[in-house]
Amino acid sequence: MAEKKVRVRFAPSPTGPLHIGGVRTCLYNYLFAKKNGGDLLLRIEDTDSQRFVPGAEDYIIESFKWLGIKFDEGVGVGGDNGPYRQSERREIYKKYVQQLLDAGYAYYAFDTPAELEAKRQETPNFQYDSHTRMSGVNSLTLPADEVKRRIEAGEKYVVRVKIQPDEDIEVDDMVRGKVVINSNILDDKVLYKAADELPTYHLANIVDDHLMGITHVIRGEEWLPSAPLHVLLYRYFGWADTMPRFAHLPLLLKPEGNGKLSKRDGDRLGFPVFPLEWHDPASGAISSGYRESGYQPEAVVNFLALLGWNPGIDQELFSMDELINLFSIDRVSKSGARFNYEKGIWFNHEYLIKKSDEEVAKLFVPILKEKGFECDLAKLTYIVSLVKERINFPKDLWDQTSFFFVAPTEYDEKSLKKRWKEESPKCLTELMEVLKGLSDFSKVEENEQIVLDWVASKGYNLGTVMNSFRITLVGAAKGPHIFNIIDVLGKEETLARVERALTVIK
RNA sequence: GGCGGAUUAGUGUAGUGGCCUAGCACGUAGCUCUCUCACGGCUUAGACCCGGGUUCGAUUCCCGGAUCCGCUGCCA
Numbered sequence: 001m002a003e004k005k006v007r008v009r010f011a012p013s014p015t016g017p018l019h020i021g022g023v024r025t026c027l028y029n030y031l032f033a034k035k036n037g038g039d040l041l042l043r044i045e046d047t048d049s050q051r052f053v054p055g056a057e058d059y060i061i062e063s064f065k066w067l068g069i070k071f072d073e074g075v076g077v078g079g080d081n082g083p084y085r086q087s088e089r090r091e092i093y094k095k096y097v098q099q100l101l102d103a104g105y106a107y108y109a110f111d112t113p114a115e116l117e118a119k120r121q122e123t124p125n126f127q128y129d130s131h132t133r134m135s136g137v138n139s140l141t142l143p144a145d146e147v148k149r150r151i152e153a154g155e156k157y158v159v160r161v162k163i164q165p166d167e168d169i170e171v172d173d174m175v176r177g178k179v180v181i182n183s184n185i186l187d188d189k190v191l192y193k194a195a196d197e198l199p200t201y202h203l204a205n206i207v208d209d210h211l212m213g214i215t216h217v218i219r220g221e222e223w224l225p226s227a228p229l230h231v232l233l234y235r236y237f238g239w240a241d242t243m244p245r246f247a248h249l250p251l252l253l254k255p256e257g258n259g260k261l262s263k264r265d266g267d268r269l270g271f272p273v274f275p276l277e278w279h280d281p282a283s284g285a286i287s288s289g290y291r292e293s294g295y296q297p298e299a300v301v302n303f304l305a306l307l308g309w310n311p312g313i314d315q316e317l318f319s320m321d322e323l324i325n326l327f328s329i330d331r332v333s334k335s336g337a338r339f340n341y342e343k344g345i346w347f348n349h350e351y352l353i354k355k356s357d358e359e360v361a362k363l364f365v366p367i368l369k370e371k372g373f374e375c376d377l378a379k380l381t382y383i384v385s386l387v388k389e390r391i392n393f394p395k396d397l398w399d400q401t402s403f404f405f406v407a408p409t410e411y412d413e414k415s416l417k418k419r420w421k422e423e424s425p426k427c428l429t430e431l432m433e434v435l436k437g438l439s440d441f442s443k444v445e446e447n448e449q450i451v452l453d454w455v456a457s458k459g460y461n462l463g464t465v466m467n468s469f470r471i472t473l474v475g476a477a478k479g480p481h482i483f484n485i486i487d488v489l490g491k492e493e494t495l496a497r498v499e500r501a502l503t504v505i506k
Numbered sequence: 507g508g509c510g511g512a513u514u515a516g517u518g519u520a521g522u523g524g525c526c527u528a529g530c531a532c533g534u535a536g537c538u539c540u541c542u543c544a545c546g547g548c549u550u551a552g553a554c555c556c557g558g559g560u561u562c563g564a565u566u567c568c569c570g571g572a573u574c575c576g577c578u579g580c581c582a
Contacts, residue, residue, distance in 0.1 A: 466541030
C-alpha cells in the first residue's frame with residue numbers, strides 16, 4: 001500500500017504576536033513536510049473568544065511570508081478542507097460533540113466556575129475525573145429530564161470527556177519514544193462550552209486534524225501531557241487507525257536563569273523574541289522584531305533550525321533547501337534549548353557577508369537616509385565593500401562609515417595618545433604635497449606605492465605617517481584601508497581634512 | 507503535591523559500550539596578518555549531574571537520587 005501523503009499543520013492561537021518558539025515549531029513542520037513531499041497547512045485556533053487579539057492573524061501570515069515559509073493550504077491561501085479558522089467551524093464541532101455524547105464518551109456538566117473553584121479550595125488536588133464526577137452537577141448525576149430541562153432553559157453547560165479509568169495509554173512519540181500514562185490520572189477535560197458555542201482546543205484539534213487528513217502532529221513539548229487525552233479522543237471517535245503520529249519538540253529556554261523563553265527576556269537582554277515588530281492594540285506597547293532589528297530572514301531560519309535539531313555534520317550554514325534536504329525528526333533533540341541570541345547575531349553576520357556588496361548597500365540606503373544623507377548606489381556599494389565583513393547588522397554600517405559622510409570635528413584621545421607623534425604635523429604637511437601630485441585617487445594601488453616609496457625615501461616611520469594621516473581623516477585609529485578611504489573622499493576633501501586636523505590637534 | 511519529560515564545556519550540539527587523551531560552532535583569552543580597527547587564520551582555557559549496578563570495559567545500558575523543564579483552567 002502506498003504511503004499516505006504527508007500533511008502537517010501549524011495551528012497558532014491568535015492571542016498576540018507569534019513567539020519565536022512558535023516560529024521554530026512551524027519551521028520544523030515546514031521542513032518535515034517539504035522533505036517528505038507533503039503539505040503544510042495553517043489553521044487558526046481561535047476557540048478562546050476571550051483572548052482573541054485583532055491583527056494577530058495577519059501578523060502570523062506576514063511573519064512566515066518574511067521568513068520564506070509557505071503554506072500549501074489554510075488561512076490566507078485557501079484549500080479544500082476549510083474553513084481553516086476554528087471560529088468558523090462551530091457547526092462541525094457540534095456534530096462531533098454529539099457523537100461523543102451519544103456514544104457515552106462525554107457528558108453534560110453544569111457546575112459553575114464558582115462551584116469548581118470552591119472544590120479546588122476544599123480538596124488540595126481536586127480534579128474532575130472518574131473519582132469525582134459523580135459528585136458533580138452533570139448528566140451522570142442528574143435525571144435525564146432535568147438535564148433536558150436545564151439545556152432547554154438555556155443554562156450554560158459544558159461538555160466533558162468521560163475518561164475510562166484503569167487504562168494504560170501509550171503515546172508513540174517520534175522524538176521521545178513510547179510514553180505511557182495511566183488514564184486514572186487524566187481529568188475529564190472540558191471539550192465544549194455552550195456559553196460561546198465553541199469547543200476547547202482538545203476537541204477542535206482532534207476533529208480538525210482528522211478532517212483535514214493530518215498525518216503528523218509536530219508541536220511543542222508543552223502538549224506532551226495532554227497527548228494521552230488526544231489518543232483517547234481518537235479512540236472514542238473511532239479514528240484510532242488513522243491517528244496522526246506525534247512529535248513533541250523541546251522547548252526554547254531563557255538564555256540565562258530558569259524557565260522558558262519569554263517576552264520579558266528579550267526586553268531585559270536586548271534581543272527580539274518576535275519575528276516582526278508588534279504594536280499591541282490594547283496597551284500600545286511596542287515589541288521589537290527580528291525583521292526590524294536588521295536580521296536577515298535566512299539567518300533567523302538557519303539559527304532557529306539548529307536550536308533543537310542538527311544534521312550531525314559540522315556544517316552550520318544552510319539554505320532553506322539544504323535544511324529541507326537534511327531534516328529528519330529523529331535528529332531532533334529531547335532536551336530544552338537555551339536561546340543563545342549571540343549565536344543568532346553571528347548567523348546574521350555570516351548571511352550579510354554572503355550577500356553581494358550591492359544588496360547590502362541597498363539595506364544601507366534607508367539607514368543613511370534617516371541620518372540625513374544620500375549617496376549614489378555605485379559609490380555606496382564601494383563603501384560597503386570596504387566594511388562589509390565587520391558588521392552584524394545593517395545599522396552597524398553607519399558606525400563603520402559615518403566618517404565618509406561627516407568630517408571628524410574631534411579626534412579620539414586614545415588614538416592620538418598612541419599614534420600622534422611629535423613629527424606627525426611635519427610629516428603630514430609634506431605628505432599633503434605628495435598627495436597634491438597624485439593624478440587620480442581611484443588608482444588605489446598605484447597611489448599606495450607612490451606614498452610608500454616617498455615614506456621610505458624620507459626615512460619616516462610608516463606607522464607614524466599612516467596612523468596620523470588616518471586620524472585626520474577618520475577621527476580615530478580605525479577604519480578600512482587608507483587608500484580606499486581617500487579614494488572615496490576625493491582629493492579636495494582629503495586635503496581639507498588634513499589641513500583642518502593640523503590646526504586643531506596640538 | 508501529583509504526573510510526564512530532560513540532563514556532554516558559559517551556550518547550541520556531535521559521539522552511543524572499547525576508535526573519547528570526548529569532535530564542531532558561538533562566546534572568552536592570546537598569537538598572527540596589518541598603516542589602524544575589524545575580518546580572516548592559528549592557538550589556549552573549558553564538559554560526559556551524582557551514586558549504585560550490568561560488563562573484561564560505561565559518557566554511552568539499567569536502577570535510584572539530585573536538578574531543571576512542562577502539564578496539572580469553561581488558555582492554547
